[in-house]
Amino acid sequence: xxxxxxxxxxxxxxxxxxxxxxxxxxxxxxxxxxxxxxxxxxxxxxxxxxxxxxxxxxxxxxxxxxxxxxxxxxxxxxxxxxxxxxxxxxxxxxxxxxxxxxxxxxxxxxxxxxxxxxxxxxxxxxxxxxxxxxxxxxxxxxxxxxxxxxxxxxxxxxxxxxxxxxxxxxxxxxxxxxxxxxxxxxxxxxxxxxxxxxxxxxxxxxxxxxxxxxxxxxxxxxxxxxxxxxxxxxxxxxxxxxxxxxxxxxxxxxxxxxxxxxxxxxxxxxxxxxxxxxxxxxxxxxxxxxxxxxxxxxxxxxxxxxxxxxxxxxxxxxxxxxxxxxxxxxxxxxxxxxxxxxxxxxxxxxxxxxxxxxxxxxxxxxxxxxxxxxxxxxxxxxxxxxxxxxxxxxxxxxxxxxxxxxxxxxxxxxxxxxxxxxxxxxxxxxxxxxxxxxxxxxxxxxxxxxxxxxxxxxxxxxxxxxxxxxxxxxxxxxxxxxxxxxxxxxxxxxxxxxxxxxxxxxxxxxxxxxxxxxxxxxxxxxxxxxxxxxxxxxxxxxxxxxxxxxxxxxxxxxxxxxxxxxxxxxxxxxxxxxxxxxxxxxxxxxxxxxxxxxxxxxxxxxxxxxxxxxxxxxxxxxxxxxxxxxxxxxxxxxxxxxxxxxxxxxxxxxxxxxxxxxxxxxxxxxxxxxxxxxxxxxxxxxxxxxxxxxxxxxxxxxxxxxxxxxxxxxxxxxxxxxxxxxxxxxxxxxx
Amino acid sequence: xxxxxxxxxxxxxxxxxxxxxxxxxxxxxxxxxxxxxxxxxxxxxxxxxxxxxxxxxxxxxxxxxxxxxxxxxxxxxxxxxxxxxxxxxxxxxxxxxxxxxxxxxxxxxxxxxxxxxxxxxxxxxxxxxxxxxxxxxxxxxxxxxxxxxxxxxxxxxxxxxxxxxxxxxxxxxxxxxxxxxxxxxxxxxxxxxxxxxx
Ligand code: FES
Ligand code: FES
Numbered sequence: 036x037x038x039x040x041x042x043x044x045x046x047x048x049x050x051x052x053x054x055x056x057x058x059x060x061x062x063x064x065x066x067x068x069x070x071x072x073x074x075x076x077x078x079x080x081x082x083x084x085x086x087x088x089x090x091x092x093x094x095x096x097x098x099x100x101x102x103x104x105x106x107x108x109x110x111x112x113x114x115x116x117x118x119x120x121x122x123x124x125x126x127x128x129x130x131x132x133x134x135x136x137x138x139x140x141x142x143x144x145x146x147x148x149x150x151x152x153x154x155x156x157x158x159x160x161x162x163x164x165x166x167x168x169x170x171x172x173x174x175x176x177x178x179x180x181x182x183x184x185x186x187x188x189x190x191x192x193x194x195x196x197x198x199x200x201x202x203x204x205x206x207x208x209x210x211x212x213x214x215x216x217x218x219x220x221x222x223x224x225x226x227x228x229x230x231x232x233x234x235x236x237x238x239x240x241x242x243x244x245x246x247x248x249x250x251x252x253x254x255x256x257x258x259x260x261x262x263x264x265x266x267x268x269x270x271x272x273x274x275x276x277x278x279x280x281x282x283x284x285x286x287x288x289x290x291x292x293x294x295x296x297x298x299x300x301x302x303x304x305x306x307x308x309x310x311x312x313x314x315x316x317x318x319x320x321x322x323x324x325x326x327x328x329x330x331x332x333x334x335x336x337x338x339x340x341x342x343x344x345x346x347x348x349x350x351x352x353x354x355x356x357x358x359x360x361x362x363x364x365x366x367x368x369x370x371x372x373x374x375x376x377x378x379x380x381x382x383x384x385x386x387x388x389x390x391x392x393x394x395x396x397x398x399x400x401x402x403x404x405x406x407x408x409x410x411x412x413x414x415x416x417x418x419x420x421x422x423x424x425x426x427x428x429x430x431x432x433x434x435x436x437x438x439x440x441x442x443x444x445x446x447x448x449x450x451x452x453x454x455x456x457x458x459x460x461x462x463x464x465x466x467x468x469x470x471x472x473x474x475x476x477x478x479x480x481x482x483x484x485x486x487x488x489x490x491x492x493x494x495x496x497x498x499x500x501x502x503x504x505x506x507x508x509x510x511x512x513x514x515x516x517x518x519x520x521x522x523x524x525x526x527x528x529x530x531x532x533x534x535x536x537x538x539x540x541x542x543x544x545x546x547x548x549x550x551x552x553x554x555x556x557x558x559x560x561x562x563x564x565x566x567x568x569x570x571x572x573x574x575x576x577x578x579x580x581x582x583x584x585x586x587x588x589x590x591x592x593x594x595x596x597x598x599x600x601x602x603x604x605x606x607x608x609x610x611x612x613x614x615x616x617x618x619x620x621x622x623x624x625x626x627x628x629x630x631x632x633x634x635x636x637x638x639x640x641x642x643x644x645x646x647x648x649x650x651x652x653x654x655x656x657x658x659x660x661x662x663x664x665x666x667x668x669x670x671x672x673x674x675x676x677x678x679x680x681x682x683x684x685x686x687x688x689x690x691x692x693x694x695x696x697x698x699x700x701x702x703x704x705x706x707x708x709x710x711x712x713x714x715x716x717x718x719x720x721x722x723x724x725x726x727x728x729x730x731x732x733x734x735x736x737x738x739x740x741x742x743x744x745x746x747x748x749x750x751x752x753x754x755x756x757x758x759x760x761x762x763x764x765x766x767x768x769x770x
Numbered sequence: 771x772x773x774x775x776x777x778x779x780x781x782x783x784x785x786x787x788x789x790x791x792x793x794x795x796x797x798x799x800x801x802x803x804x805x806x807x808x809x810x811x812x813x814x815x816x817x818x819x820x821x822x823x824x825x826x827x828x829x830x831x832x833x834x835x836x837x838x839x840x841x842x843x844x845x846x847x848x849x850x851x852x853x854x855x856x857x858x859x860x861x862x863x864x865x866x867x868x869x870x871x872x873x874x875x876x877x878x879x880x881x882x883x884x885x886x887x888x889x890x891x892x893x894x895x896x897x898x899x900x901x902x903x904x905x906x907x908x909x910x911x912x913x914x915x916x917x918x919x920x921x922x923x924x925x926x927x928x929x930x931x932x933x934x935x936x937x938x939x940x941x942x943x944x945x946x947x948x949x950x951x952x953x954x955x956x957x958x959x960x961x962x963x964x965x966x967x968x
Contacts, residue, residue: 057914219950497915670956672954699862700859706950708943
């Protein structure tokens, strides 16, 4: 089990670059900056699900001690990007917050109290009341979904007729509850608008995204906005968009000419920063006697908010990891009076994988074939456009995982055969798959005369280990020892980086870091050797940056100390900056990350309790830049998969259109005892077509497929097919 | 800023009247609304009381809003932001501190309850510039990702060892389950504690 712990990792003995700050409490998250004159703001939500505000009564609240002002749609400063219905639709911002009297969902922000202290603001917020004109609302996905037809997502491949007489055809329906990201750090913003300059300490996975969006909404120049998200307490997708809490904090700061802090309460975290939408899927699969897949027809519907859309590409995965000669996919969204959904870890694919990977398991039973074998014989050799995979080691993942959990030794193919007292034991498996993307990214390096460098990028680190990866990469590209490499990130004043999402963060950033390292080398050889250095012929690769100076690996030129280079050229510091984009040749290939998940669990015959006993994940994430952090990612995602499979569900009270689970006692995700020690391993083979580091993203594949691995194991234990997530004990007992 | 009403009610009055509140649930609505009106008139919403408290071996003399929790006192008033707020409801463990050496949730502790007690937060764990062995173990075993739950995890972990709940992986996991980690760095957290446990 123990890639994660026992393997000695070279140069990685003492953890992450920011580790000490995190274990001592020094790391500063968005709400924790000490700004003079800071005012505290608390938002008030609507108490109806649809209608119109007739009147907001703020009189009592205004009288409460410490209150500075209260913003509502009657008195807020105008934000051009949401000032009119037309502007709002154009801006595509999630809500015309405080710019409308319309109510689209329960707990929609209708007012915000700004006060001297948090206690003052919290108390006064409880005194704000509103009268509404209520209108009909719809929050019931199940009731609405049948009235809506699915429509084709892309042109059908082949035809459904080609496989209508297949030897084996199965058709099943699958349901997944609404899930909420709930990073441990509540979203928070400190907005400080002074003399036309706006500083935002904002919890975000994308500082440039926040900067660009806020510039458009407020119609100010991006140059006047600085966004800082140095430490981000988790995101899982909730920090990819700009949300109303950021916008109202800016409004308040502009209005009062004072820095203002808005921190969401945990209940507000359930309604303010997105969720994975509730979904329904129907999947039909056909195969011949030998187990070859002949075709599939995949339909999906998911909930969305009526006031602003969101699409989870649930049927996207269907085109990716298996080879189906015939594919038809259809989707539709069901608009409801609920807050806006958004991408949540493994968006679309995590939902789609539950259907595909479950039905393949069922098919294997019908075929009387091993689920690993059937998968191996149906893996796709090209991406959906027919391009060959640059690298795809899913087959190896499958084999290694099977070996590790003892698939062939321990598992019984007939369900219910392994028992231990009142427990049934079962094994299950499934795979995860994700496009390995890459985007443009810049990076810069500053070098001091003693050879210390600072590598900089605006990329955030939401816990993935971005900073440590930057340090590892710079060390690999340059040779400079790690203790001389400092990292700065999470700030829009730093070189451009895309959002940290979609598992492309590290992949993109490696291009930027590699390019900056190359510029630094070029500049240093130029200063040190001038024309003595023969350009081209891959000579730059021979240049080594040591701790105190530069040398050539083949000793063709004399070593020169940094100090003398800096002195000779009268330099205080040396700065380089470089950009990067995916390579042209990359267009020839398909790129993917993948994983195989294996689960052993037990199900209690009397209570329906499920206990995960073992979980093995083997992932292909290309070259692994930082073993511990990469493993930690996959562990976290796998445990997120346990949550998705067994626990996570947001209920809605359809009589009042209100969310029911709005705290961590009501909405469950795994605690320490809910998960075993997860066994993670990697293929660890580079894909240099993707980027100079050879790394492919790992954030999503860890969760995609996990839920199906678990429900397949539940079937193996009990003979009960669970197609409705989460599988709570009551569902087991009723099945 | 509004001027604040002075505190003219004794603590005894406060206790009596708050127990009157608890009986509210059984009173019909009209009486309730009457009571709320009375409450609006007679209750001072904001009172400040002088307190001296000891945090990380440092004495603080403060004028504290009686509504302030220990968590908000630390984070908003005295700049010790290492202790985290994950829920403010006693449901996540992010705010765990030591009160007289035992792990406690600072979001469920009013500041008014702590005079005379010794509070230790994550900032007070390292001694003489040297990290606590549990902090070292969290670093070495990568017992975190985003780090937001980490101070609470470490404070709980130190107590977990002191309480002697480290007999097995399962026991550690059970006794660390009051500290949620959405990043789910549970492998590393558990292993860090095993490395420190006797
Ligand atoms: S903040 Fe205290 S338990 Fe969550
Ligand atoms: S490390 Fe992110 S919540 Fe625990």
